[in-house]
Amino acid sequence: MKKAIWMLVVAGLIAGLTGSAVAQVKTGDEAPVFDAVDIAGSLIGLSEFKGRYVVLEWINYDCPFVKKHYDSGNMQELQKEFTGKDVVWLAICSSAPDKQGFYEASEHKRILGEKGFAGTTLLLDPEGIVGKQYAAKTTPHMFVIDPEGKVIYQGAIDDNSSANKDDAKTAKNYVRAALESAMAGQPVEAPATAPYGCSVKY
Amino acid sequence: MIRRLTGWIAGAAVLAGSVFGVHAEGVRTQSAIVEPVADVRAFAPGIPFRVGVRIRLDPGWHTYWINPGEAGMATSVKWVLPDGFTAGPLQWPFPRRFVSDGIVGFGYEGEVVLFAEIMPPRDWPGGQPAELKAEVDLLLCKEICVPGSAALTWSLRAATEAESDPEGRIALDRAAAEVPRKAGEGSVSASFRDGKIVLRVEQAAGFGVSPPPVFFPEARNLLAVDKDPEWFEREGALEGRFTLSHLARGTPLRLKGVLVPGDGSPGAVQVDVRLAR
Numbered sequence: 001m002k003k004a005i006w007m008l009v010v011a012g013l014i015a016g017l018t019g020s021a022v023a024q025v026k027t028g029d030e031a032p033v034f035d036a037v038d039i040a041g042s043l044i045g046l047s048e049f050k051g052r053y054v055v056l057e058w059i060n061y062d063c064p065f066v067k068k069h070y071d072s073g074n075m076q077e078l079q080k081e082f083t084g085k086d087v088v089w090l091a092i093c094s095s096a097p098d099k100q101g102f103y104e105a106s107e108h109k110r111i112l113g114e115k116g117f118a119g120t121t122l123l124l125d126p127e128g129i130v131g132k133q134y135a136a137k138t139t140p141h142m143f144v145i146d147p148e149g150k151v152i153y154q155g156a157i158d159d160n161s162s163a164n165k166d167d168a169k170t171a172k173n174y175v176r177a178a179l180e181s182a183m184a185g186q187p188v189e190a191p192a193t194a195p196y197g198c199s200v201k202y
Numbered sequence: 203m204i205r206r207l208t209g210w211i212a213g214a215a216v217l218a219g220s221v222f223g224v225h226a227e228g229v230r231t232q233s234a235i236v237e238p239v240a241d242v243r244a245f246a247p248g249i250p251f252r253v254g255v256r257i258r259l260d261p262g263w264h265t266y267w268i269n270p271g272e273a274g275m276a277t278s279v280k281w282v283l284p285d286g287f288t289a290g291p292l293q294w295p296f297p298r299r300f301v302s303d304g305i306v307g308f309g310y311e312g313e314v315v316l317f318a319e320i321m322p323p324r325d326w327p328g329g330q331p332a333e334l335k336a337e338v339d340l341l342l343c344k345e346i347c348v349p350g351s352a353a354l355t356w357s358l359r360a361a362t363e364a365e366s367d368p369e370g371r372i373a374l375d376r377a378a379a380e381v382p383r384k385a386g387e388g389s390v391s392a393s394f395r396d397g398k399i400v401l402r403v404e405q406a407a408g409f410g411v412s413p414p415p416v417f418f419p420e421a422r423n424l425l426a427v428d429k430d431p432e433w434f435e436r437e438g439a440l441e442g443r444f445t446l447s448h449l450a451r452g453t454p455l456r457l458k459g460v461l462v463p464g465d466g467s468p469g470a471v472q473v474d475v476r477l478a479r
Contacts, residue, residue: 024426024448064341064349065275099303100346137305138273155449161275163341163349192449194422198347199273199305 024135027154027191031145032133036092036123039105039112044090044123051147053087053179057119058094058131058200060101060139061111064163065197069140070115074168075157079118082179089119094131099201101139102126128202138197144178153178155193231350233260233342238354239315239373244365245332245358248324250290252374253356254317255279255338257310263344266309267297269420269459271427274307275341275349279316282335286323293317295380296462296470297418302345306427308418315377322360331359382460382470390471392457393478399425399457403440407471411435413464417442417473420458423449453479 025032031054035045046054057075060066069075079089093108095101103111108122125131134143134154144153158171178188228237235258242251257265257277266274281289294316297308322332334356342350359365389407393400401417409415414433419425426445434441446454454477462470 026448062346064347162278162339163275164339192423192451194449195273196270196275197273198343199302199307201345202303202305 025133025143025151025154027151027188029151031143031149031151034130034133036125036130037105038121038123039108040121041105042121044121046145046149049088049145050149053082053147053182054145055082055087055089055119055175055179056134056143056145057089057091058136058139058141059091059122060093060095060198060201061115062100063139063198066139068163068165069157069168072165072168073116074165074173075140076116076118078173078176081176083118083120085179085183087179091117091119091122092125092130092136093122094125094128094136095201096128097126101201128200131200131202136200138195139200140197141195141200142175144175144182146182152182152188153191154195155190156195159193161196227355228256228258229352229354231340231342231352232348233263233344234258234265234340234350236338236340236350236352236354238336238356239317239370240356240358240367241371241374242358242364243367244361245320245322246362246364247322247326247328247360249364250319250321251364252317252319252378253334253336254315254370254374254377255336255354256313256315256373257340258313259311259342260344262311263342264300264307264309264311265314265340265342266307267418268294269308269418269422270341271299271307271309272305274309274343274347277316277338277340279318280337281318282337283320284332284334286326287332287334288321290319290321293378293381295377296382296460299416299418302343304428307343308427315373317374317377326360328360328362331357333357379468380470382462382472385461385471385473390461390473390475391478392473392475394454395479397446399444399446399454399477401431401442401444401457401461401473402436403442403461405438405440407461408469409440409461409463410465411440414440414442415464416462417444418460418462420460423447423451424454424457425450 033046038044140157146152158173160167160171181188228235237256239254336354338352389404391402426447429445431442431444458474
């Protein structure tokens, strides 16, 4: 009996250890659920968006690759286009409080206003909990979740990894391609790509 | 007086050097100085020579290899050459691995020279100088990242016999010694077994097990580079077992990259092998 209890304790420890490691989300898998506070102070949970497409966008305004997509207007256009089609667009800031890209909610609001952010909202993730659930590596790093809650795309925003904003308009946009294919009932041609950009400042 | 004169001559030589030369034209971009180097002061038509982009990074900053790792951006060098000149592939010294906030990067700290062989046309008019240019774009990171760029120019004379640039030659030879060589025939092989990529390195390749060699994959979505491979000694050979990236698509067919001795000694080799099953 004692032995059995010990085994359970050990199994629990092992489960705990693997649980705390950075997850790897496979395309086709159930998207990890999360709750996080947004810039308006509301607690936002992924599960409340069942039945809708959800885009996750890892963000750090001070990263040159994020600037590339905001200074060119590319990100805002994409947000506008797909929130217009009932897609939920969540930007997520996983910068730690002493790192680049961390801002208080009110500052985020101001900056997003200036940039003409057209997504649904921005989630504050200063402890990197959501970032590590999804193994977010770069800014930007994009995920697309389908109405059933499955990951249908993860990776780069497009196929041109330069920091030059002129390239944002001519590149093939993987997020648009994934959403368009899925909405048309077609398989996503490139379901996983290597993301590019600055490292997430955990 | 003599000393003063020597000083003046040396000064004049530096000035003359800067006219055709290639050293004085370094460009400061963000946290790096990017400079043109060449192994010749004068080239001979039809005889290849080497030109390089020397990147000198401020302490603590790094820049990236062909595969930058999980984040970052490879340096790009776009040549703009006079008519009839051609450039060979860009040569990259082997990279180092670094980890920031748990995210793995491949690249360089301190100083690196990326270079290429240039073939001037045979019928280049004697005595006519040639102006070679390169547009360099790079990402510089140290906790934060900033993009840098530099427009470099090499002004080179043409002569019937090439005239060496000793300082440039030293810099390029040093860089060339760090460019991975082709692995000996049959000295490296790889297979895909039980969801792992197994890289087998024969003893003849000369790699030690402690510390084990470091493999840098060229593709960004093949290996889980945030997981250390396991290395074993087996039948006199070394075997490294690598976890496949969750971004890999389908069954991997090839393994391409560079293998670098773990103790930092020279002897890096190129790996480009079909995966056996």
